[in-house]
Amino acid sequence: MMKKSLKSLVNLLNLMLLLFVLGACSSTDKTNNTDDAPTAESIVIFTVNDLHGKIDNFGKVKAILDEERKKESQVFFVAGGDLFSGNPIVDFHPEKGFPIIDLMNRTGIDVSALGNHEFDYGQEILNARMQQASFPFLSANVKNINGELNLPEGRVTIEKDGFEIAFIGVVETSSPGNIPSTHPKRIQGLDFEEGVNSVAKYRDDEEVQNADLVIALTHYGSHGDEMILQNHDFVDLVIGGHNHDIYNRKVNGRYMVQSGSNLRYMTKLSLEVLEGEIVEYEYELVNLDEKTEEDAEIMEIVAEYNNKxxxxxxxxxxxxxxxxxxxxxxxxxxxxxxxxxxxxxxxxxxxxxxxxxxxxxxxxxxxxxxxxxxxxxxxxxxxxxxxxxxxxxxxxxxxxxxxxxxxxxxxxxxxxxxxxxxxxxxxxxxxxxxxxxxxxxxxxxxxxxxxxxxxxxxxxxxxxxxxxxxxxxxxxxx
CATH class of the missing domain: 3.90.780.10 (5'-Nucleotidase, C-terminal domain)
Known part of the structure; x- marks a missing residue:
């Protein structure tokens, strides 16, 4: 009896040893299995800002985007605000601002910051243009007290082929009284907060935390964009507008970009993102005036708008x-x-x-x-x-x-x-x-x-x- 028990104990020990060895081998195999290791996502972001109603280069924009979309599934197109005011074809259209929203819809833009000149036509017309748009306008720092504005969202999450970007928008407030640089009559009933403070409330936002990338899409100017990167480490990148500058600048280890004005330039950012971090960053400034390939359908529409x-x-x-x-x-x-x-x-x-x-x-x-x-x-x-x-x-x-x-x-x-x-x-x-x-x-x-x-x-x-x-x-x- 004692012998049988001893034999059973030995068999049990041998079984335990075998299981330990198999477990160790399995663990080693898993560690060395590169198929299960996280891989970086390749995404492309095209940016424009301060178009001020200029429409003549939209055929080139569409051609560039279409070519990139043939190669990549994760292509984003965004704008840093001030779509209006600066081209009589757009500003004096029977439906003020209609042509540029129409063309942006047709190029497949994903989202735009709300700029100060978006208010130039008044709140009622801005409501109509936001309703016309197939993309959202963003501004986290505007509040409606007793105005007519249909408030835009402060942030939006956009997904392409499983990759999610959370965009947070703010508008500048540089005029006396902490308001945007537009006619005060056209923003009556609205209240504005400093942009960098408005970004702060999204630090613990669940959608922002779960996104693969967090981008501040602003019409705030270079100084404001710097403040965002200096104060908010959860923001991975700032795409800006307002001061009509061209730059690709690094602040606190992260980048901020701006693409000039009047649709002369477009920025292309090619990113590799791994577990919420930008591990590779490539910047290209596209001079649209130097491009020759155009989308024929868009150019016909532009010509029709220009026929005045x-x-x-x-x-x-x-x-x-x-x-x-x-x-x-x-x-x-x-x-x-x-x-x-x-x-x-x-x-x-x-x-x-x-x-x-x-x-x-x-x-x-x-x-x-x-x-x-x-x-x-x-x-x-x-x-x-x-x-x-x-x-x-x-x-x-x-x-x-x-x-x-x-x-x-x-x-x-x-x-x-x-x-x-x-x-x-x-x-x-x-x-x-x-x-x-x-x-x-x-x-x-x-x-x-x-x-x-x-x-x-x-x-x-x-x-x-x-x-x-x-x-x-x-x-x-x-």
């Missing part, structure tokens, strides 16, 4: 290429003629192009001044005007009329004979209603509100007063 002969009527002649300052001289001289004001101002941020050599058309004027701003005059004392011009948040402006100088930050204003005006002297000031609304504490009750837009008055000036324009040596800036 009324925009190309000759209404004047420019004797040279005018830079921004020289164009500002033309602009303010024209509006001073229209208003009869002592001084007319125009913010340089509202001069979106130079006046080029050759014939001048309504298309040119609406390109220079695309925003549909109104025109007002105000009565101000010299002292009140100085206080506005010397304030830290005063915009950089062109002006026409009485001579002004600035010395160590102090402004002096002179009459036509060159005598300095005293502080009590009353002036009539002309300017667009964007400036007066942004700086409403300085400009309260207009003397006169004009019926037409500033661009329409520039066209009227060329037709009725002065059709040959030459400002070779002019630079009236304050």
């Amino acid at each position: 002969p009324e925009f190309y009527e000759e209404i004047g002649t420019s004797l040279r290429d005018h830079n921004s300052a020289q164009t500002g001289c033309f602009y303010t001289d024209a509006l001073r003629t229209i208003t009869g004001a002592d001084i007319v101002f125009q913010n340089y941020g509202g001069i979106r192009a130079g006046l080029d050599f050759g014939k001048i058309t309504p298309f040119d004027i609406y390109t220079i001044d695309p925003f549909g701003n109104g025109l007002d005059t105000f009565s101000m004392s010299v002292k009140e005007l100085k206080e506005f011009l010397e304030a830290p948040d005063a915009p950089s402006m062109a002006y026409s009329g009485l001579k002004m100088t600035r010395d160590n930050g102090r402004v002096r204003i002179y009459d036509p004979e060159g005598r300095e005006l005293n502080d009590e002297y009353e002036l009539v000031i002309g300017l667009n209603d964007y400036i007066s609304n942004v700086h409403s504490d300085d400009f309260t009750s207009p003397l006169k509100t004009f019926e037409k837009t500033t661009a329409e008055y520039l066209i009227e000036y060329l037709k009725a007063y002065q059709s040959v324009i030459d400002y070779e040596d002019c630079n009236n800036s304050i």
Whole structure:
């Protein structure tokens, strides 16, 4: 009996030893089995930003995307905002902004940040354009208090062939009052938070945590994008817009990119992503003006949108290429003629192009001044005007009329004979209603509100007063 028990114990020990060896071998085999090791995913992201209504290169964009989609299943196409304002074909379409959303739908864009100029047509039209879009607009830092805006999502997750990217969107708030750079009347009832703070609330978001990659898709400018990378380590990449720059910059070990403006360039990012980390990163800046292959169907649609002969009527002649300052001289001289004001101002941020050599058309004027701003005059004392011009948040402006100088930050204003005006002297000031609304504490009750837009008055000036324009040596800036 004792012998049988001993034999059984030996057999049991041998069995246990065998199982241990088999387990060890199985473990070793699993470790060496490369088929079970995680492999990197190859993805491609195309980015554009600040299109400002420019549509002529969409045929090239579509051709490039279609070619890449033949080779890769995980191709993303995204935009950093400011799709509107800058092309009369888009801005003055019967349904404002319709053509560019139509073309973006047709190219298969996945998502766009909401830019400050998306508000330029007003909230009701923006709602219509967002409804037209087959892609989402994103902005995590806008709140609707009592406005008309159908609020966009703050983040969205987009999946391609099993690979998920969580996109978080924010818009800049650089204007006085912590609002985006658009006409204050068009964002009434909305409230805006600083973008970097809005990104923070997605740190513990379940969809963001489960995504293979987290991208801040912003219209925030380079400084804001840097703040995101400095403060939020869960963001893997920032694709930005707003300041019309071109860069591929590394901050805290992660990248931020921007692709210029006006659809001249597109960025291509080729990434290898392993377990939520970008292990290989390749950047290419695509110059669309140098590309020749175009999608024929898209180009037919672009040509149809561009077929607006009324925009190309000759209404004047420019004797040279005018830079921004020289164009500002033309602009303010024209509006001073229209208003009869002592001084007319125009913010340089509202001069979106130079006046080029050759014939001048309504298309040119609406390109220079695309925003549909109104025109007002105000009565101000010299002292009140100085206080506005010397304030830290005063915009950089062109002006026409009485001579002004600035010395160590102090402004002096002179009459036509060159005598300095005293502080009590009353002036009539002309300017667009964007400036007066942004700086409403300085400009309260207009003397006169004009019926037409500033661009329409520039066209009227060329037709009725002065059709040959030459400002070779002019630079009236304050």
